[in-house]
Amino acid sequence: MVISIICGAVATVLAGGAVAGGDRALDTLGGWRILCSAVALLTAAGTATGALHKTLQITARISSAEKCIARLRTLDATIAVSDLPTDKALEMFRNISEEHATCLA
Numbered sequence: 001m002v003i004s005i006i007c008g009a010v011a012t013v014l015a016g017g018a019v020a021g022g023d024r025a026l027d028t029l030g031g032w033r034i035l036c037s038a039v040a041l042l043t044a045a046g047t048a049t050g051a052l053h054k055t056l057q058i059t060a061r062i063s064s065a066e067k068c069i070a071r072l073r074t075l076d077a078t079i080a081v082s083d084l085p086t087d088k089a090l091e092m093f094r095n096i097s098e099e100h101a102t103c104l105a
């Protein structure tokens with residue numbers, strides 16, 4: 001998500017700088033074809049990374065993985081400090097592994 005924001009911001013600065021600076025800015029940037037190509041590449045990259053981020057559900061997957069880790073650490077601590085029966089510990093682990101099957105695959 002950060003990449004899409006950065007690409008959009010850089011593209012905007014390049015285009016805005018060329019507009020504000022006029023011909024001198026265009027010459028500095030290599031001409032209008034190079035400038036337009038750079039802006040097009042940056043906006044395409046920003047759009048593609050944003051779409052991939054949404055499609056792959058990265059935020060939801062990271063959140064699920066963090067929740068899974070927290071639950072496993074809690075189970076580990078519970079086992080370490082108590083006399084939790086083995087069958088109860090296994091049941092708790094099964095519940096965690098069923099709820100977070102994609103994280104543990």
